[in-house]
Amino acid sequence: MAKKKKKNNANTxxxxxxxxxxxxxxxAQNKSKQASAPAAAAANEGVIERFFHLSEHGTNAKTEIIxxxxxxxxxxxxxxxxxxxxxxxxxxGIPNTAVVTATCIGAVIGTWLIGLLSNYPMAQAPGLGxxxxxxxxxxxxxxxSSSAALSAVLLAGIFFILxxxxxxxxxxxxxxxxxxxxxxxxxxxxxxxxxGFVNAGIVIGEGGGSATTIGLGSFADPKVxxxxxxxxxxxxxxxxxxxxxxxxxMIITSVIGCISQFCFGSDIGxxxxxxxxxxxxxxxxxxxxxxxxxxxxxxIASLLxxxxxxxMVDMFDTIGTLIGAADKAGYLDENGDLPKIEKxxxxxxxxxxxxxxVGTSTVTTYVESTAGISAGGRTGLTSMVTGLCFVLSxxxxxxxxxxxxxxxxxxxxxxxxxxxxxxxxxxxxxxDAAIPCFLTVVGMPFFYSITDxxxxxxxxxxxxxxxxxxxxxxxxxxxxxxxxxxxKYLLSALQSMGII
Numbered sequence: 171m172a173k174k175k176k177k178n179n180a181n182t183x184x185x186x187x188x189x190x191x192x193x194x195x196x197x198a199q200n201k202s203k204q205a206s207a208p209a210a211a212a213a214n215e216g217v218i219e220r221f222f223h224l225s226e227h228g229t230n231a232k233t234e235i236i237x238x239x240x241x242x243x244x245x246x247x248x249x250x251x252x253x254x255x256x257x258x259x260x261x262x263g264i265p266n267t268a269v270v271t272a273t274c275i276g277a278v279i280g281t282w283l284i285g286l287l288s289n290y291p292m293a294q295a296p297g298l299g300x301x302x303x304x305x306x307x308x309x310x311x312x313x314x315s316s317s318a319a320l321s322a323v324l325l326a327g328i329f330f331i332l333x334x335x336x337x338x339x340x341x342x343x344x345x346x347x348x349x350x351x352x353x354x355x356x357x358x359x360x361x362x363x364x365x366g367f368v369n370a371g372i373v374i375g376e377g378g379g380s381a382t383t384i385g386l387g388s389f390a391d392p393k394v395x396x397x398x399x400x401x402x403x404x405x406x407x408x409x410x411x412x413x414x415x416x417x418x419x420m421i422i423t424s425v426i427g428c429i430s431q432f433c434f435g436s437d438i439g440x441x442x443x444x445x446x447x448x449x450x451x452x453x454x455x456x457x458x459x460x461x462x463x464x465x466x467x468x469x470i471a472s473l474l475x476x477x478x479x480x481x482m483v484d485m486f487d488t489i490g491t492l493i494g495a496a497d498k499a500g501y502l503d504e505n506g507d508l509p510k511i512e513k514x515x516x517x518x519x520x521x522x523x524x525x526x527x528v529g530t531s532t533v534t535t536y537v538e539s540t541a542g543i544s545a546g547g548r549t550g551l552t553s554m555v556t557g558l559c560f561v562l563s564x565x566x567x568x569x570x571x572x573x574x575x576x577x578x579x580x581x582x583x584x585x586x587x588x589x590x591x592x593x594x595x596x597x598x599x600x601x602d603a604a605i606p607c608f609l610t611v612v613g614m615p616f617f618y619s620i621t622d623x624x625x626x627x628x629x630x631x632x633x634x635x636x637x638x639x640x641x642x643x644x645x646x647x648x649x650x651x652x653x654x655x656x657x658k659y660l661l662s663a664l665q666s667m668g669i670i
Contacts, residue, residue, distance in 0.1 A: 237547025238555020243414035244541035261310035267451035272530035280521030285553025297534035304531035317461030326480035327523030345647035352592035353607035357614035359589025366582025370397030423577035441571030448565035454529025471661030606631035
């Protein structure tokens with residue numbers, strides 16, 4: 171009886187065990203489902219991880235996305251500013267809508283390329299200073315058509331590609347003395363600031379409109395007043411280190427301008443949109459292939475100066491920006507060199523050629539990339555996000571007219587101020603360095619030509635070395651650069667005399 175009772179007790183435990191097992195089975199299935207969700211997400215993130223090596227650089231997808239958005243808003247002003255520099259009111263005569271379309275596409279191509287090729291968190295777009303060369307030097311001073319100028323940019327881009335893949339581009343940059351490199355950046359900053367003051371109406375030409383005699387504009391002009399208000403806003407936001415300060419100041423100033431014009435009748439230069447439907451203008455697409463006839467029919471001196479200008483300015487602009495941004499991200503090695511710089515410069519060269527095809531000036535790396543780097547961006551994923559934002563910006567064409575020149579001019583002035591920071595690295599007590607640097611810096615705004623500023627700086631550097639008996643200290647490539655500049659002026663003089 172005892173055995174039977176024990177057996178019955180054992181039997182009574184079996185249903186309890188079975189019931190417990192049946193309860194645990196769904197719980198295990200739920201845990202399995204819960205575990206599969208993070209696994210799927212990890213698998214998706216794994217593709218990004220393997221491509222951009224996020225963990226290796228101490229970052230994650232969320233941080234990179236925020237950094238990409240930060241970089242975009244820091245440099246989004248170029249969408250509204252580029253039409254002012256190379257648009258229909260500039261010597262190029264290119265429709266503003268075409269400039270906006272080409273600017274965004276060029277930025278997308280350049281930004282995605284540098285992210286994919288180098289895995290650096292950099293962004294590219296048509297460069298400030300380079301667009302001024304395109305409009306005021308190529309189309310203005312040299313008298314080229316917009317198509318011919320685009321052809322020159324295309325050739326420069328192809329030339330950059332060849333220089334980059336052969337390593338010659340880096341060698342040429344290293345041949346330039348560091349003091350002249352600093353002066354070039356500051357000179358371009360001065361030139362950009364002057365354009366900003368002129369566009370704002372704060373600086374005007376006197377003596378029958380002579381460009382060499384300037385004066386202060388009238389504060390009775392509402393455009394000048396708005397530009398001064400915009401400059402004040404920009405300065406406050408910049409010194410307060412507000413993220414995307416330049417973009418925010420442009421928007422605030424534009425809103426003030428719209429209110430002043432539409433509510434109080436002041437002539438600010440705002441144009442109301444005729445349609446809110448986005449318009450993609452591809453009218454300049456492929457124009458670079460039709461301008462070669464005009465380009466090569468130009469005088470030899472102008473042709474030489476054109477190519478030399480594009481090569482020199484873009485080269486120094488790109489190298490300076492890459493090194494500055496890489497230093498901020500901690501990418502420079504113990505010798506101060508940037509690993510994979512050739513890949514970054516190759517992206518710049520390809521983007522320049524592609525930008526010419528779609529109809530914009532030279533595309534280059536933006537110093538505003540440091541904004542995204544400061545937000546934690548460390549890989550090319552940051553660049554991909556920034557590029558995607560430029561894709562969406564293609565549909566901003568209806569509101570371009572709502573941003574007057576008085577709102578963009580303060581940005582040029584402040585960017586010019588920022589670019590002059592390199593002057594502190596020049597020893598002005600050493601006349602050997604001060605003379606060529608000074609002529610480079612003041613030559614660009616005074617001559618209203620980046621090319622002539624470069625020429626005076628390089629030629630004076632050669633003269634100083636010759637006078638000091640230190641001509642052997644010059645890099646051999648510097649001889650070549652100086653000779654090219656001398657030939658440019660010689661040919662120009664012979665053409666003026668009607669000899670050639």
